[in-house]
Amino acid sequence: MRWFIILFLLGSIKPLLSQKKLLFTDKSYEEEIRTVQLYPALNTAQDKLKPAVAPINNQNLVLEFDDLIAQRSNYYVRIVHCNYDWTKSSLQDLEFLNDYNEYAITDYDMSINTSVPYIHYYFDVPAVKIPGNYLLVAYRENNQNDILLSKRFMIYTNEVSLSLDGQNQGLGTLRVNNQQLNFKLNYAKVDVVNPMESINIWVRQNQRWDNAQGTIKPSFIREDRRELEYRFFDQSNQFMAGNEFRFVDFRSLNAPGQNTGRLDRIQRPFHLSVLTDRSREGQAYAQYRDMNGNYVIDNRDNRDPSLSGDYVYVTFTLASPPLAGHVHLMGALTDWDHTAASRMNYNSSLRAYEKTLFLKQGWYDYQYWVEGANQNSFQVEGSHFETENLYEVFIYYRPFRPQADLLVGYYQLPANSR
Structure with missing residues (x-):
């Protein structure tokens, strides 16, 4: 009983608390907001394991979360357009949305026969106009500063094609505990003047942003073929392979x-x-x-x-x-x-x-x-090049108009797929 009283009191005083600082990452801002999932609804058993990434012609992302304050509240969502580096862009809302940027979360259900009561909320993410990075922000009532959660998602087109380096299917193993991606990009369908400056890439491992690489530049530019090569020999594009979880x-x-x-x-x-x-x-x-x-x-x-x-x-x-x-x-x-x-x-x-x-x-x-100066995350787990990992490559292009980083290519590259 004491536990439920504490939760009730926490819920009742939240509007009096100081404003929360929005972080442009995946985060819950209140202890009572739990099990936040944002995923593409593809009607498969694996939907909730998939990254929050969707093609622009099939935007089907769904947000779900639990609120341990088992009393329904009026929650809303807004969407923030971001640059490739996950800073807020300069675009106005109507440049990337079709509607006013405030969406009510209206679908919810009460938990059933649980020792800890909660309300489970559902929300279909509205479609956006242009490909790129977005941050979904949920908040209480009409107060955008009373933030509940934030989740990143990406919408893409595939105007830039990716091909793997022929050697080892594009995944080099220069060290026994590392994995390296080698690939080529063809941008013939995109009017790029200076690819070194206007094209940016993120590569992430297993949907995690804490070790993602976002400063990768091509090793070779072949303008006659409109190709960028990402093939490195100095270990600058390697990931620690880690271990199975x-x-x-x-x-x-x-x-x-x-x-x-x-x-x-x-x-x-x-x-x-x-x-x-x-x-x-x-x-x-x-x-x-x-x-x-x-x-x-x-x-x-x-x-x-x-x-x-x-x-x-x-x-x-x-x-x-x-x-x-x-x-x-x-x-x-x-x-x-x-x-x-x-x-x-x-x-x-x-x-x-x-x-x-x-x-x-x-x-x-x-x-x-x-934790440490060298971020030796594998001091306990070990690291082996044989480990199965899923890599994602995000390719951004910044045209003159709109002044935004467009996600013009998205590819999944499995390592040691089984």
Whole structure:
């Protein structure tokens, strides 16, 4: 009862709090806004695992999230157009939208027979006029400063074609723990005067922005063919390949699945302990399927997991001596965050790092990331060129008009696909 009273009081005082600063990234700005997902609705079982990217002629993105203040509020969405580097562009709303830039979230349902009540909200993202980067911002009532969440999404055309380098299908392995993308771009369909300045590229790994590369310039320009070559020999375009993700399965609270430990049913909400993890550094590569750091909401005990899935306190434990940098729990479950929200605490009596998250029933991928000057994120996990990863290449062109970075090419490049 005390827990619900606290949530109610938090909800009632929010309008009195100071204004929140909008960050141009994926973020929840209130503790009660949970399990935020933005995905293309393609009517497949894998929809919610797919990146929030859609072609301009088939814009079908859907936003879903839970509000643990189980009392319906008036929520709205606005859309912000961004430059290729995720700063706000100078475009006016009517240059990229067909309607007034304020959209009410009207679709919602109450949770069903859960120990933690919540409201589940749905929102169909309105279509935009031009390809590019966008930030979806949800807020309370008519106060755009009372922000609930922000999510990035991208709309593209494929006017620039991409072809892989013939060697190793475009993925070089100059080091045993790295992966490198080699490819060519053909811009014959785009009127480009100075491709070195007007074309920009982002490459990201497994839908994460924290290690994405956005300063890549071509190694060769072949103006007679209208081609740009991205083939590097100095390791400047390499990604640490990493390792397959760890996972925990608590889709059922009656018969918890793999890598789950003790489930405390006495306390409400329930408390679940994940089996203790240990460092994989120096171990041989082990192949198994993962979700590249993502998660799936599911409830094996009841139907409609979006509404029947319960929230559980889940404790992750990494047995380890103290490490030089802060250790973070990484994956979509923490929005790939490197802040206090994902930072683990060291328990000297257990000689282990611990972190407890409040998660909805499902299957979650995760890894441990060590903070430091060299961003040695694989000090605990290890890194192997054999690891399966999904790379995305975003190609932006900035014409004279409109003065905006247009996403004129989007391609997915799997590494070690199985």
